[in-house]
Every structure is written in C-alpha cells, then in structure tokens.
Amino acid sequence: MTIDFSAISTAEKANWLNSAVAPRxxxxxxxxxxxxxxxxxxxxxxxVFSSNPPIVILAPNRRVRDGTRKHTIMNLxxxxxxxxxIVDLSMVEKVNQSSAExxxxxxxxxxxxxxxxxxxxxxxxxxxxxxxxxxxxxIELKSLGDNxxxxxxxxxxxxxxxxxxxxxxxxxxxxxxxxxxxxxLGQDWYTHTDPSVLFKLPKPDIHF
Numbered sequence: 064m065t066i067d068f069s070a071i072s073t074a075e076k077a078n079w080l081n082s083a084v085a086p087r088x089x090x091x092x093x094x095x096x097x098x099x100x101x102x103x104x105x106x107x108x109x110x111v112f113s114s115n116p117p118i119v120i121l122a123p124n125r126r127v128r129d130g131t132r133k134h135t136i137m138n139l140x141x142x143x144x145x146x147x148x149i150v151d152l153s154m155v156e157k158v159n160q161s162s163a164e165x166x167x168x169x170x171x172x173x174x175x176x177x178x179x180x181x182x183x184x185x186x187x188x189x190x191x192x193x194x195x196x197x198x199x200x201x202i203e204l205k206s207l208g209d210n211x212x213x214x215x216x217x218x219x220x221x222x223x224x225x226x227x228x229x230x231x232x233x234x235x236x237x238x239x240x241x242x243x244x245x246x247x248l249g250q251d252w253y254t255h256t257d258p259s260v261l262f263k264l265p266k267p268d269i270h271f
Contacts, residue, residue: 073212081107082229082249089247090121091148093172094138101187102134102178103171105150105158106245117198117221119147122207124215130211134167136204143201144185145219148193148263152243152255152268157192182256185220194242250265 068076090109094102110121125131139145151157154177160176172179178191183199189196197218207214232238240258250255 069222069228073210077124077127077212078249084246086254087245087248088243089150089158091150091154091190091193092121093146093148093189094135095142095144095169095187096138097141100138100168101170101172102138102167103161103175103177103190104133106135106136108266109147112218118202119197119219119221121147121217121219122216123212123217124190125209126271127212130209132215133244136217137167137214139201139204139217142186144187145199145201145217146182146187146189147197147199147219148190149195151194152245154190154192155245155253155255158245162237181225189225195237196225197221197223198223223237232265 066079071079087107088109090106091131092104092106095231096102098145104123107120108124112118112120123135124178125132135145138224142167157175161171161177163171165174171177172190174190178190179194180191181188185198185200189198194220199221201219202215203218204219205216207216226237230237232241239256239261243255243257245253245255
C-alpha cells in the first residue's frame with residue numbers, strides 16, 4: 064500500500080510515522096519555569112546530532128487533539144535549560160505515568176514517584192533512578208508550525224553527563240549488556256535492549 068500524507072488526518076500521520084520510524088530512544092526531560100515549578104516529561108522524538116559541540120535534539124509536539132503546547136516548551140522559553148535522563152526497563156512504568164497530562168505547575172517527579180537530584184550546572188534537577196543523565200543548555204528553539212501535531216525542535220548542548228559506574232566495562236565505556244535501555248515504537252508498544260538480541264558488526268576497513 065501507499066499512503067498519501069496529504070489525504071489523511073494528523074492522528075493518522077502520527078500513527079504511521081511513529082510505527083515506521085522506530086525504535087526511538089526516550090528522553091525523560093526535566094525543565095523548570097521562571098517561578099521554580101519543575102516539570103518532567105518523556106519524549107521519543109529525541110537523538111544525538113553532534114559530538115563537537117555535543118548536541119542533542121528533542122521535539123515536543125503540539126497535542127494532536129487540540130494543538131496545545133507542552134509545558135516543557137513553555138518552561139524552556141522561560142529558562143533555557145533541561146536535564147535529560149535516559150530510560151531503562153526498571154523505570155518504564157513510572158516514565159509512562161509521567162506522560163499523563165497534569166496541569167501546569169504539577170511536579171511529575173512526585174506524581175510518578177521519581178527522586179529529584181540537584182544538577183551541578185543548570186536549574187532543573189535530574190532523575191536519581193536513571194543510570195545516565197545529562198545536564199543541557201538550550202541553544203535554539205525552532206518551531207515547525209502552529210498546527211496540531213507540529214513540533215518544536217529543542218537544540219541543546221550537553222554540559223555534563225552522569226553515568227552509573229556499574230554500567231562501565233573494563234575499558235571504562237558503557238557496556239550495552241549492562242543497560243536495558245527502553246525505546247519507543249508505535250501506538251502503545253515499547254522495546255528494550257537485552258544481551259540475547261545484541262550483536263556486533265565491525266565497520267568495513269576501507270581507506271581512500
């Protein structure tokens with residue numbers, strides 16, 4: 064079948080894209096308002112885009128239902144800093160709870176049962192239960208539109224990364240067999256890494 068995106072609804076576009084472009088890593092992003100109100104929310108439109116400078120991008124979308132904006136973007140407009148905590152299998156139920164549409168000013172750390180850890184270089188706290196967290200400063204907020212489902216690119220520079228020592232191998236790098244990272248698929252589906260399905264594939268040794 065072929066899907067003509069000009070002929071389907073926004074909700075249908077979202078469903079097709081989320082199912083096709085997967086699995087996607089999850090950024091559990093904490094932000095803070097100018098009044099000190101902390102927000103915590105997961106986003107799977109997220110990835111790393113540069114090593115030098117170290118840049119990550121996430122994209123909160125306007126709600127498909129009514130076009131309203133996420134509290135994360137509102138906070139970042141006031142305080143352009145965020146902490147990103149990486150999600151593993153032990154956290155996934157609480158992460159799902161944090162995605163509920165609470166009123167602005169409600170602290171999802173408390174609602175989902177996560178523990179705040181004060182950041183060293185930014186105002187928003189990060190998640191104690193996460194084994195990898197990053198402290199980031201926003202470089203740019205780029206709106207992709209005002210329609211329902213439109214995203215805002217959050218382009219952020221990583222200033223500090225906190226890594227659980229238990230994830231490191233004998234060479235001091237993150238061992239994927241020790242970290243059951245969770246990723247998002249379409250609809251209500253998730254997946255996670257597991258040693259039984261991991262494999263290595265060396266890069267071709269070709270030089271020009």
